[in-house]
Amino acid sequence: MATFATRGLLRLALASALIIPLAACEGLSRREQRALSGGAIGAAGGAAVGALTGGSAVTGALIGGAGGAAVGALTGGGRR
Secondary structure (H helix, E strand, O other): OOOHHHHHHHHHHHHHHHHHHHHHHOOOOHHHHHHHHHHHHHHHHHHHHHHHOOOOHHHHHHHHHHHHHHHHHHHOOOOO
8 A cells, every 4th residue: 555655756756747748849830739739639539439439448549649640730730
């Protein structure tokens, strides 16, 4: 059983893992930002559909992420 300090450390690690990568998005162009967000949304949607239909959530996430990134990149015209 995890102690209070261990759970706090795990929460801090999880929060850091979710927040720190956002700093890398600062210098992206509009197209790159849309591809990244499209990939994330597609991966989440694909994983949900895969899990709900009895298929593989991982396969759904991979297919959805690739599709979302492609659509985001294709529709993200302009520099900023």
